Amino acid sequence: MSSGRPVVAVGALGGTIASSSTDGSAVVPTLSAERLAEAVPGLVESAAVHAETLAMLPSPSLDEPTVLRALCWAREQVDGGAVGVVLTQGTDTLEETSYLLDLFWDRPEPLVVTGAMRSPQSAGADGPANLLTAVRTAVAPASRDRGVLVAFDDELHQARWVAKTDSVATGAFRSPVFGPLGRYVEGEALYGAPARHPVPVELPDLRTRLEEPLPRVPLVVTHLGDKGEVLDVVTAAEPDGIVVGGFGAGHVSAEMAEVVGRAAVAVPLVFASRTGAGPTGRAMYGYPGSEVDLVRRGAIAAGWLSPFKARLLLWTLLLTGETDGERLRAAFADRGAP
Structure with missing residues (x-):
């Protein structure tokens, strides 16, 4: 004071x-x-x-x-x-x-x-x-x-x-x-009404952690006619994780869905909505490239988080050493919810 x-x-x-x-x-x-x-x-x-x-x-x-x-x-x-x-x-x-x-x-x-x-x-x-x-x-x-x-x-x-x-x-x-x-x-x-604030992530010792290689988490946003060529190139570069900004409630083309499936086997892959508002879907659509299909292929839904925020959450979790798929999925279910 x-x-x-x-x-x-x-x-x-x-x-x-x-x-x-x-x-x-x-x-x-x-x-x-x-x-x-x-x-x-x-x-x-x-x-x-x-x-x-x-x-x-x-x-x-x-x-x-x-x-x-x-x-x-x-x-x-x-x-x-x-x-x-x-x-x-x-x-x-x-x-x-x-x-x-x-x-x-x-x-x-x-x-x-x-x-x-x-x-x-x-x-x-x-x-x-x-x-x-x-x-x-x-x-x-x-x-x-x-x-x-x-x-x-x-x-x-x-x-x-x-x-x-x-x-x-x-x-x-x-x-x-x-x-x-x-x-x-x-x-x-x-x-106004109180808003939920998720429990903070424990900050690692930055004196040593920032001297080590930091997680590489690229963001790939889909577009009309996208067959997944860019995502294939990104996956080949062996990043630590990938975020995909999908159409609507997190959708991609059927061709790109095949690439998403291959990438999700190699690294944690999160899909989010590129629309700017609204969540990824959970159970509405079942066609190839839909939210149900992408989850079945191993991708993680970002919920209400934008692609940019989803990338930062994945980067943060990887920075702390978290790589377990189920725990990553649970973290996005929690922090991607209102």
Whole structure:
């Protein structure tokens, strides 16, 4: 605590929220965490902010080790007395990084991820408002025990369901399946009905684990006329697991189903719906390439998880050493459910 104000740690990873240009050309990440915090009106009244720059990257260049190092930093901050943590980053990968953090976040204190669609030099820059929302959300007692939250455009989302649904709009983030978890109104984080937060995965010792080869889990999205040629090439590269983004409720062509069956014998293979909302099917269709057929061939259904979130869950489970097919299937049945 400082001067009676709760401490919130703000870690910056780069992205549009931290981007600027000195000559009027295209912007790049340049602004430190301290400068981001200093530019937000009302922030110092909300909390005693400890700001630290963790990386200075555009979000497409973020990777799993960088995110897990940020996770360790966030855990250290709350263990040191912070009532919550905010991470700022670019929006392109935010729906994935927030879920990876959520899989391991085992503290009751809020971990809130935010960013911006417009750079600080743009008219109507949204970064300051999003950062203020995130910090005040991190301070709010009602935000505790909810896992990782995404604060954007005055809405609060559960990391498991949030998605970037527009390439340029300031309201780009939505939770297409179940809607936002809460809203930020007149300086207050307000929540509806409590949402289930699955038990966090136990974080391995990253000092040694990140020095070892990390799981390789490619994502293959099917398309009209797909006969599985790309999936065959991917399987031949001997990855540790594969995720397939299927049509509708997780379907593929009859020809691709044969390839899925061969791949599922070699490595854990998960299929998800590429639609952006709705689960994989369970028992509605039985034709070759349907959900029933793919499960029969050894594939694992992702449930309500998008292909991107399903890939991160499989990657996380493999990182911890889990390879047993039945336990993987049980994990997806649990974490892929509402």
